[in-house]
Amino acid sequence: MNIHLICTGTELLIGHTLNTNQQFIGDCLDRAGYRLATERCIPDTGEAIAAAVREELARADLVITVGGLGPTTDDLTRDAVARELGARLKYDPEVHAVITAYLAGRNVPVPAESLRVQAMVPEGATALPNRNGTAPGLWCPAPGGKFVVLLPGPPRELQPMFRDQVLPRLRELAPPEVVRLSFAVCGRPESAVAEVVEHELATFPGIEPAYCAHPAQVEVRLSAAPAFRERLELARARLTECLGDDVLPAGCTDPAQAVATMLLERRLWLATAESCTGGGIAKTVTDLPGASAWFCGGVVAYSNDWKECLLDVPDHLLTDHGAVSAETAGAMLDALFRRYEADAGIAVTGIAGPAGGTPDKPVGLVYIATGLRTRQQVTRHLFPGNRDSVRQRTITTALNQLRLQLLQNA
Amino acid sequence: MNIHLICTGTELLIGHTLNTNQQFIGDCLDRAGYRLATERCIPDTGEAIAAAVREELARADLVITVGGLGPTTDDLTRDAVARELGARLKYDPEVHAVITAYLAGRNVPVPAESLRVQAMVPEGATALPNRNGTAPGLWCPAPGGKFVVLLPGPPRELQPMFRDQVLPRLRELAPPEVVRLSFAVCGRPESAVAEVVEHELATFPGIEPAYCAHPAQVEVRLSAAPAFRERLELARARLTECLGDDVLPAGCTDPAQAVATMLLERRLWLATAESCTGGGIAKTVTDLPGASAWFCGGVVAYSNDWKECLLDVPDHLLTDHGAVSAETAGAMLDALFRRYEADAGIAVTGIAGPAGGTPDKPVGLVYIATGLRTRQQVTRHLFPGNRDSVRQRTITTALNQLRLQLLQNA
Numbered sequence: 034m035n036i037h038l039i040c041t042g043t044e045l046l047i048g049h050t051l052n053t054n055q056q057f058i059g060d061c062l063d064r065a066g067y068r069l070a071t072e073r074c075i076p077d078t079g080e081a082i083a084a085a086v087r088e089e090l091a092r093a094d095l096v097i098t099v100g101g102l103g104p105t106t107d108d109l110t111r112d113a114v115a116r117e118l119g120a121r122l123k124y125d126p127e128v129h130a131v132i133t134a135y136l137a138g139r140n141v142p143v144p145a146e147s148l149r150v151q152a153m154v155p156e157g158a159t160a161l162p163n164r165n166g167t168a169p170g171l172w173c174p175a176p177g178g179k180f181v182v183l184l185p186g187p188p189r190e191l192q193p194m195f196r197d198q199v200l201p202r203l204r205e206l207a208p209p210e211v212v213r214l215s216f217a218v219c220g221r222p223e224s225a226v227a228e229v230v231e232h233e234l235a236t237f238p239g240i241e242p243a244y245c246a247h248p249a250q251v252e253v254r255l256s257a258a259p260a261f262r263e264r265l266e267l268a269r270a271r272l273t274e275c276l277g278d279d280v281l282p283a284g285c286t287d288p289a290q291a292v293a294t295m296l297l298e299r300r301l302w303l304a305t306a307e308s309c310t311g312g313g314i315a316k317t318v319t320d321l322p323g324a325s326a327w328f329c330g331g332v333v334a335y336s337n338d339w340k341e342c343l344l345d346v347p348d349h350l351l352t353d354h355g356a357v358s359a360e361t362a363g364a365m366l367d368a369l370f371r372r373y374e375a376d377a378g379i380a381v382t383g384i385a386g387p388a389g390g391t392p393d394k395p396v397g398l399v400y401i402a403t404g405l406r407t408r409q410q411v412t413r414h415l416f417p418g419n420r421d422s423v424r425q426r427t428i429t430t431a432l433n434q435l436r437l438q439l440l441q442n443a
Numbered sequence: 444m445n446i447h448l449i450c451t452g453t454e455l456l457i458g459h460t461l462n463t464n465q466q467f468i469g470d471c472l473d474r475a476g477y478r479l480a481t482e483r484c485i486p487d488t489g490e491a492i493a494a495a496v497r498e499e500l501a502r503a504d505l506v507i508t509v510g511g512l513g514p515t516t517d518d519l520t521r522d523a524v525a526r527e528l529g530a531r532l533k534y535d536p537e538v539h540a541v542i543t544a545y546l547a548g549r550n551v552p553v554p555a556e557s558l559r560v561q562a563m564v565p566e567g568a569t570a571l572p573n574r575n576g577t578a579p580g581l582w583c584p585a586p587g588g589k590f591v592v593l594l595p596g597p598p599r600e601l602q603p604m605f606r607d608q609v610l611p612r613l614r615e616l617a618p619p620e621v622v623r624l625s626f627a628v629c630g631r632p633e634s635a636v637a638e639v640v641e642h643e644l645a646t647f648p649g650i651e652p653a654y655c656a657h658p659a660q661v662e663v664r665l666s667a668a669p670a671f672r673e674r675l676e677l678a679r680a681r682l683t684e685c686l687g688d689d690v691l692p693a694g695c696t697d698p699a700q701a702v703a704t705m706l707l708e709r710r711l712w713l714a715t716a717e718s719c720t721g722g723g724i725a726k727t728v729t730d731l732p733g734a735s736a737w738f739c740g741g742v743v744a745y746s747n748d749w750k751e752c753l754l755d756v757p758d759h760l761l762t763d764h765g766a767v768s769a770e771t772a773g774a775m776l777d778a779l780f781r782r783y784e785a786d787a788g789i790a791v792t793g794i795a796g797p798a799g800g801t802p803d804k805p806v807g808l809v810y811i812a813t814g815l816r817t818r819q820q821v822t823r824h825l826f827p828g829n830r831d832s833v834r835q836r837t838i839t840t841a842l843n844q845l846r847l848q849l850l851q852n853a
Contacts (some may be wrong), residue, residue, distance in 0.1 A: 046479045048470025049655040052462055055484065060458025069456045071491075074465065074482040081481075305722075305743070311729025312715075312722030315743040319721025322797050322830055330749035332742060333715070333725040342783070343753070349793040367769035373752070387732050420732055 034207040034260050036062060036073040037093035039085045041100040041110060042186060045074050054099050054191055063254075065200055066209025068392055077101050082113035090117075094179055095203070102168035102184035104147030110183055111153060111171065113432060118175055120155035128152040128160045132167045143167065161198045167188040172202060180206070212262050215254040217281040218289050219433040226251045229275050237268040246420060249429035278440050288433040295439045296327035296377060301405070303435075304375035305331035306344050308356065309383040309399060313428045314319065329375060334365065344368040344380075355394065357382050359411045362400035370406050377439070379403045379431050383414075385423045399427050403435040405442055410434065421436040444617040446472060447503035448482040449495045451510040451520055455484050464509050464601055465530035475610055476619025487511050489754050492523035496591060500527075504589055505613070510596035512578035514557030520593055521563060521581065528564035528585055538562040538570045542577045553577065568620075571608040576600040582612060590616070622672050624679055625664040627691040629698050629843040636661045639685050647678040648766060653670075659834060660697065687776035688850050698843040699727050705849040706787060708735040711815070713845075714785035716767065716775040719793040719809060723838045739785060744775065754778040765804065767792050769821045772810035780816050787811045787849070789841050793824075795833045809837050813845040815852055820844065 038058055044050040046436040052074065059069040070093065075081045077100065089096045103112030129152035136143060146284050154160050154233050161170030163185060171183040182199060184191050217320045223246045230242045230253060239261045245252040253272070257265045273280050285291045296303055305314045315331035318324055332343045337356055340346040346364040354360040362382050369378035383399030390396035395415070412434060416426040447464050448468055454460040462484065469479045480503065485491045487510065499506045523761040525532050539562035546553060561578045564570050571580030573595060573661030581593040592609060594601050597787060633656045641653045649671045655662040663682070667675045683690050695701045706713055715724045725741035728734055742753045747766055750756040756774045764770040775790035793809030800806035805825070812821040822844060 043657075045465075046469050046482065047473040047653075048466045048468070048479075049653075051466045056458045056461045058458070059456050063457040069458075071486070072456065072484040074484075076481070237732075243457075243459075245454075281748045302746075307722075310726075311734070311738075312717075312725030312741055312743065315722030315745075316720075316726045319723075319743075319745065320831075324721070325745055325799075328721075329746040330743050330753070331722055331745075332753075333722065333729075335729065335735055335741075336712075336724075336739040339783075343740070343742075373749075385535075389735075421730075 034067055034210070035070050035092065035094045036067060037070055037089040037096050039082070039089060039096065039098045040072065040074045041077045041082055041098060042074075043076050045256055046076060052060070053188055054186065057188065057192060058097065058099075058195060061195060061200065062241070064213055064215070064257075065203070066211045066213055066259075067202065068210070074165065075376075077107050077109060079109040079113045082110055083117045084299075086117045090175055090179060090181065094284050095197075095206075096175075096179070096181045096182065098183050100184075102151070102183060102185045104143070104150050104167075105396060108150075108168075111150075111155070113170075114173065114181055114183060115155040118173060118181065120157055120173065122153040123156055124149065125152050125154045125160060126139055128154060128169055131160075131162050135167060135384070161194055163190050164193055170198065172182065172199075186291070209259065210260050211256045212265055213254060213256045214265060215252055215270065216273065216283070216308060217286055218251045218253060218276055218279050218282055219249065219429065220279045220437070221251070221276070223251045226253060226276070230272060233271055233275055234268060237264055240265055240268045241273065247429075248418075248425040249433070252286075278437055279438075287317075288436045289437050292432055293318070293321050293324070293327060295436070295443075299439075301327065301376035302329045302374075303327055303377045304329050304369040304373050304380070305378070306369055306380040307331060307333050308335060308365075308381060309385045310424050310427050311335060311432075311437065313424055314379055314381065314431055315329070317428050327424060329373070332368075345372060357384055357394055357398060357400065359400050359402075359413060362402040363409070363411050366402035366404065366409060366411075377403075377405050377435060379435055381427055381431050382425070383416075383427060385420045385427075387420060397423050399423065400429075400435065401427065401431045401434055404438055405429060408438060408442060444505045444613070444620070445480050445502065446477060447499040447506050449492070449499060449508045450482065450484045451487045451492055451508060452484075453486050456486060463598055464596065467602060467827055468507065468509075468605060471592070471605060471610065474623055474625070475613070476621045476666075476669075477613065478611055478620070484635070485515050487519060489519040489523045492520055492528045496524055496527045496823035497642060500585055500589060500591065505616075506585075506589070506591045507609075508591065509601065510594075512561070512580075512593060512595045513831055514553070514560050514577075518560075518578075521560075521565070524581075524583065524591055524593060525565040528565060528591065530567055530583065532563040533566055534559065535562050535564045535570060538564060541570075541572050541579070545573070546575060546823075567680060569665050571604055573600050574603055577756060580604050580608065581801055582609075587612055612741065619669065621666045622675055623664060623666045624675060625662055626679065626683065626693070627696055628661045628663060628686055628689050629659065629691055629839065630689045630847070631661070631686070635660045636663060643681055643685055644678060647674055647681070650675055650678045657839075658777050658828075658835040662696075671731075688847055694706060697727075698839060698846045699731060701846050702842055702849065703728070703731050703734070703737060705846070707733075709849075711737065711786035712739045712784075713787045713789070714739050714779045714783050715788070716779055716790040717741060717743050718745060718750070718775075718791060719795045720791055720834050720837050720841075721745060723834055724789055724841060725789065727838050727842065735780055739783070742778075742783075750775065754827060755782060767804050767810065769810050769823060772812040773821050775818070776814065776819060778820075787813075787815050789845055791837055791841050793826075793829045793833070793837060795837075797830060807833050809833065809840075811837065811841045811844055813841060814848055818848060818852060820848065 158173040334340040365380035380402040386396035568583040744750040779788035796806035
């Protein structure tokens with residue numbers, strides 16, 4: 034199944050908008066066992082769209098277009114594709130009714146003519162209802178048993194439509210060429226993860242690994258021919274055994290989610306004390322909806338004054354060991370338990386750069402203290418990269434350190 | 444000047460990596476007065492690269508490729524393009540010396556053969572030195588007065604090379620077709636900004652506006668033919684006058700940068716008190732290097748307990764008005780001045796969702812208190828969108844509110 038993607042929109046070409054739709058579709062297809070063969074990004078003129086669809090249709094089995102389905106004058110994909118396929122556009126009263134129902138109660142004034150435009154369907158095509166907007170997607174048959182699928186550009190409209198309506202149709206059309214599964218590993222460098230994976234997979238012929246590295250975290254994707262589905266599961270089980278607690282639970286894409294689940298189950302309250310991450314850990318845990326059930330709060334003690342006043346770090350400790358030290362990190366964590374009555378805590382102090390490094394304490398040096406009332410741990414790290422990289426690695430590593438402690442204290 | 448971009452890399456097509464290089468190049472070209480006509484994303488096989496270069500070279504004046512210049516077996520762009528152009532690859536000792544100098548003292552073991560591969564230059568081509576990596580870019584003449592430019596994939600290598608070495612060569616080749624300038628507007632919806640811009644530009648024929656909306660912020664880009672350069676400046680001056688303090692200072696892409704400059708100049712210390720943003724404001728200000736010269740710290744008071752204990756919000760106030768109220772926001776801000784001796788403060792409380800909304804206090808309701816010791820302000824907002832959107836709009840709006848107060852108290 035040769036799948037080509039065409040993204041339309043001048044906003045993409047002039048860099049106003051980052052093309053997250055391409056990543057989303059590529060990732061979804063890959064996880065489902067298909068492969069996006071190629072992608073193009075073109076201006077939203079009728080001629081450019083028609084020419085691109087013609088070219089890609091000559092080489093692909095399925096062409097997906099993104100964008101240009103709205104009601105405005107630069108939304109030309111529907112017309113261009115219908116013309117290219119030689120299909121007449123027909124007004125579809127059922128599609129019109131679905132759009133009207135979506136708009137009911139939403140208090141968005143939409144001119145009647147716009148509604149009508151979006152209810153036009155090329156003859157022979159199937160409209161894909163849009164749960165989060167007005168323009169439906171369109172699944173259009175093309176000569177030679179091929180298909181062109183038209184999807185709306187806004188990600189919140191495209192994503193559920195692709196997952197719930199395009200992928201199932203794709204599976205009916207052709208079974209996946211490969212089966213895949215993935216899991217996330219936290220706390221080992223990519224090369225160390227790869228070493229374990231390659232070694233173990235020697236006894237699982239036909240299972241192919243791939244790695245996607247994030248700061249302080251690696252996603253492992255395994256793939257195999259559909260005949261090896263069972264072997265794929267066995268390989269995952271074996272790798273999970275070898276990598277142990279460094280593997281995040283199924284469905285977790287970062288350690289914060291695993292921490293959240295355990296805190297909620299055990300009715301424990303988390304607090305944070307941050308210096309170099311400047312609120313990044315609190316921000317990350319409160320990105321999760323429902324965090325108010327297990328996160329009480331955090332102190333961002335950027336200055337030494339704040340470390341003393343809010344986190345009771347003794348003046349002599351700052352003088353003797355410095356703000357970036359195991360002692361300071363430990364004292365910051367202590368305060369979360371003693372003064373703020375947290376059940377679980379994370380405290381970090383470090384040098385994110387670009388300035389502030391010394392030969393003794395270079396940029397990237399970070400101390401991370403985490404734990405429960407009964408059991409705490411302080412670790413020292415030298416993270417590579419720029420300010421953003423050091424801060425992001427600190428956030429992920431700190432949350433993972435707490436995750437491991439919660440696991441061990443189960 | 445017809446510019447086509449080819450991005451190579453299977454990691455892009457399977458969604459491992461978001462294609463930020465395309466956005467960067469499109470944005471840079473647009474700001475410099477050129478236009479990226481089209482982009483393609485292809486797998487990193489020699490055949491795919493050669494075929495894409497051949498096709499695009501037939502329609503473009505300049506083809507830019509990204510990726511595949513490293514030393515490993517899947518880095519095939521150099522070979523494929525040289526073959527396509529009929530140019531022999533020649534070992535260049537000067538390029539080799541530059542790479543060796545880059546590696547000196549970096550303690551990265553690189554096999555001699557890898558170094559040699561990266562020092563191969565197609566005959567007639569110019570190597571573009573890489574300040575942040577080993578593989579140089581390559582500027583290759585092609586038949587018909589055309590050019591193919593090969594750039595490395597890692598953004599930290601590509602970005603300075605594109606800005607400092609590709610753009611100047613492009614300007615020599617052909618003057619920009621348009622001149623552009625841009626400014627950021629904070630605190631007005633896109634439609635309100637557009638209304639002012641369209642109205643004023645009626646008296647500046649030949650100046651075209653474009654808008655790029657971010658949460659609670661809009662970037663306005665103006666463009667014109669090179670002959671109208673002076674008129675473009677006059678139009679900017681007029682618009683800046685009309686939009687007043689809502690325009691961020693030149694060079695600022697978000698209000699945090701403007702706040703930082705004013706705090707540093709006036710030797711004022713900022714502190715933050717956050718509920719619904721969960722540390723996002725502190726994170727945003729500490730994203731800026733050097734924040735320790737003007738940011739003392741922040742309290743993330745997610746629970747009511749923390750609001751009482753750390754921010755002295757009276758129990759009766761929480762009972763009578765609720766945690767999400769103008770009164771609570773004001774009390775949180777107060778504590779920053781009285782208890783933590785800040786000179787400037789930001790306090791926010793709101794309902795980010797998805798849960799927690801009521802008919803009286805729906806999701807999106809946010810109170811923002813900001814100010815200096817002498818002058819404070821509390822505002823009420825009803826932000827649209829999901830949890831991420833509400834939180835991001837709160838962060839930008841709060842920082843902008845403080846920016847305006849600092850401006851007025853200059």
